[in-house]
Amino acid sequence: MIYTTTHIQRLKQLLLLTMAVILVSMGWYIYQYQQDGAGAKGTRPAPQPIQNDSDVFVANVSLTEMSNDRILWTLEAKEARIYAQRKETILSGVTVDFYDQDGQKSTHLISDQGVKDDSTGNIIARGNVEATSFKEGVVLRTEELMYDAAKNMIVSTTHVEIEQGGLITSGDGLESDLSLSHAKILKNVKTSFKTE
Incomplete structure (x- = not known):
């Protein structure tokens, strides 16, 4: 007891x-x-609990890439999942602004998703991609577009549509400078006029 x-x-x-x-x-x-x-x-991004297999999950992301005190691009996303071992960042709800040599915004891009290769600086935009050139008045639409950091240009291997004024040019594949002033559609090029 x-x-x-x-x-x-x-x-x-x-x-x-x-x-x-x-x-x-x-x-x-x-x-x-x-x-x-x-x-x-506040607007400061707050680390969130790790989701899926990512190393870090952050909401309301803002990134800036610079070279020699010059802004190359700024990126905002609703979410970012960072994979350290793969050296890659997966983004959703993406908005990117590219800047010209004079530091002026040249192109505005939106997409559903983005993948940033952290080792090369390349960015792939996927899903409802729309890029608008401020200087040329050009609107580019496609499902996938890649910013090649080494060449400082944008490329695509998918179907693209370029609208300027009332002229619409479409085809498969694209190579262009960031301002879309020298955009080249690679195959199956078709041109039509926009009807109101």
């Missing part, structure tokens, strides 16, 4: 000790949360 009573008292003590540790841990977590400003409203 004495053994059972002693055993129950020890269990009660361990249970109370465990509850005290949990309460202290929760208090410390809440204090740190408030100190870090995570509860405050």
